[in-house]
Amino acid sequence: MRKTQDQKPLSKEDRKALLAFLSRFVSEARRQKMAAVLRHRTRHITVLLEDIYQPQNASAVLRTCDALGLQDVYIAENWNAYRFNPDVSLGAEKWLTIHRFRHPGCTEGGLEAMRTPPSSFPATEEAMQHLRAKGYLLVATSPHTDSCSLEDIPLTRKVAFLFGNEREGLSAYALAHADMHLRLPMYGFVESYNISVSAAITLFSVTERLRRSDAPWRLSEDEQEEILLMWLRCSAPSGEALERLFWRRYHEAKTQALSSPCEEE
């Protein structure tokens, strides 16, 4: 059921060679921008979006994640297929690692068309298990639960914030299996924020606190290289063709180096 943008891992040496090769095909300004963004990127905070209906909401959340320096976005499609609007996301999806957990029964507008809410949420279940296995604390953002506030979220651990759909909010499964429940401050008559607003307030507040903290929020060198490779692959013009050319030359050079007699002798 899982579908991500991950490619098969390369050895460190192969990756470094490929990075050096692909880097030549993007401008100096772009390389500097990528390096600057990588220095502020984090996997310490992430989000799980569950059955979001409206493309403009889904897209605004992606744009917020990129702008605030989050690398990963998890998407659970139980009954509603995820769509985004490129006019709102402004291409943010290109720079993020999107992890999709998709139930085969999901369709466009699937949840909206249902008369009664479904009772099973298999994609959410799998996504939450996956996040938990990676060490994330799972925080359900739910305006109807009188629970902890933003300042109570511990940042010594990795944290994943769960956001539900525009109509029903989070599923019963997500609410029951989260480690904590978060309530944003609200002083008016409306009983909830728009989903993209809720994500913005939550993520802005915790990432600002995280950057001032001692928590180990930065990416490792290995992670930085992996992500840089993903960015170069989609930034270099004709990226796939270039990569094929690189591997052909690289393997030829290796083979030649191994088979040719040593010149010193």
Added chain:
Amino acid sequence: MRKTQDQKPLSKEDRKALLAFLSRFVSEARRQKMAAVLRHRTRHITVLLEDIYQPQNASAVLRTCDALGLQDVYIAENWNAYRFNPDVSLGAEKWLTIHRFRHPGCTEGGLEAMRTPPSSFPATEEAMQHLRAKGYLLVATSPHTDSCSLEDIPLTRKVAFLFGNEREGLSAYALAHADMHLRLPMYGFVESYNISVSAAITLFSVTERLRRSDAPWRLSEDEQEEILLMWLRCSAPSGEALERLFWRRYHEAKTQALSSPCEEE
């Protein structure tokens, strides 16, 4: 050009009598909710939205303003008529004082249809003059200006945040005549936040700081009564008919009191 929801002011005595009368037609729970919201309401912070295109953005901002306890929203319609989507605002507009500054030349989708950006912004000009006369510091939120950060906004004065449209951002007029320019933190590739996200981050951050400060952010008793009257007028069933009934009885009672002989004599 100005069009607001204001009604003609009543004397204190008349207003108190009308408040007491209308209060009887809403539930106790609703009265308590109104009192609680009024305690957290503020006019110390406000927003001016300039030529917003997308109803879902305009509506999400209204919902955020209500939820964060802002009472006033200013809308400048230079070339683009303001529309909102009630599915997104969830009725927030009913609880806010909306001040519209509307240029007669504005139409639905007017700005989108223009080939070159207009050079005059008469509605913005009038709205900014109005806000300045009320003592507001005018802060332009503009991602391309390298200027102050959220923490630099002084809260000892009343502050109005200016947000521009989805495509061009703020007008040249607004950028040139604002007192300060604000840049939100951004760590990714995208160069701006969605307008409703930008408003949410700005308003959440400053209102949280305001509530912990000594600044005189609460409404006066007079303001509270005026706003409560507005809320009761639109909450009581058949509010207008009820109010006509009240005034007829009230004037009859006053006339009778003045004309009848004093019983003590």
